[in-house]
Amino acid sequence: MAVSMHDLLDDLAAETAVVQVLVADLDDAGVALPTPATGWDVRDQLSHLAYFDEAATLAAVDPETFRREAAALVEQGADFPDRVAAEHAHLGAAELRAWLDRARSRFITTFRALDPKARLPWYGPDMSAASSATARLMETWAHGQDIADAVGAVREPTDRLRHVAHLGVQTAGFAFALNNRPAPEAPVHVALEAPSGARWEWGDPDATDRVTGSALDFCLVVTQRRHVTDTALAVTGPAATAWISIAQAFAGAPGPGRAPGAVAAGSSR
Structure with missing residues (x-):
């Protein structure tokens, strides 16, 4: 980008x-x-x-x-x-x-x-x-x-989320390495709707493994601020599913993420 x-x-x-x-x-x-x-x-x-x-x-x-x-x-x-x-x-x-x-x-x-x-x-x-x-x-x-x-505040999402989303995509291999897991060979296509209504895409558009949804939901997941099941992201294919379960855009030790349905119980750093 x-x-x-x-x-x-x-x-x-x-x-x-x-x-x-x-x-x-x-x-x-x-x-x-x-x-x-x-x-x-x-x-x-x-x-x-x-x-x-x-x-x-x-x-x-x-x-x-x-x-x-x-x-x-x-x-x-x-x-x-x-x-x-x-x-x-x-x-x-x-x-x-x-x-x-x-x-x-x-x-x-x-x-x-x-x-x-x-x-x-x-x-x-x-x-x-x-x-x-x-x-x-x-x-x-x-x-x-x-x-x-x-x-108890709600922030208005902006297209500055593109920076966060891009980092989330670019750190996919890093997330697997952190968790001592081999990265899948299958490509993953990411297609997100920006707050402005634009469409942001990464990866092979013909890939069968896909992550689609709002940029806000994607950024919440890759920064481990929400569990994927608490968002409207659509995750298709084993490679995409494996990645999104451990996605981590931040450095440091593997983050445990947030528990499904219980934001207040999370412990991401």
Whole structure:
């Protein structure tokens, strides 16, 4: 999917603004509201975004320091997102908002000066600067969904979901590898209806294995914010069914996903 770094970062800024509106009026009790991610409250969702924004910026400006710090964090266990959340559980609402605003602003400013193809280190394989920015947008949207669920808000879907959907498709092989399963050889065609009414497609249009439906439903599933049975996605064929059951657009350990019919009981990160 061809996209300019300028446009991508503009979309990231717009997605950030949605989260900022969701949390603008929350006090310390408000950021303590539990979210659908088991054990995580709104505070944890915000500190997660801010911390990994700063990590991504460090990866861009000082990759060797990032590599050392990332290795030290990962060596302590794959639960490092939970440890990061616990380390910042003392922060109040105003501090969290200020931290996220500061971290996101610096990330966007730094990445505007980068070549989209520049290779940057991360906690798994290196990625391009454009992929890093796309990952930040995906995380912002996904953790924003957890926050919206916690405060009882409904967000209006936009065509910025194309970034999330594209990442969801591109990480299919990654999801199988994470779960120590061979990726099926059969191609899967993905056809989604965008919020604007456009049709987005990936893969061989003649494939018998298919995933079709709304972009919103697809993005909720590949970010593990909803179980596929709680959406209207149509999944056809064994390869598509196997993939969608473990689809994971985010990095880290395999996510357990959300239980069918019980969003509040989920534990995705």
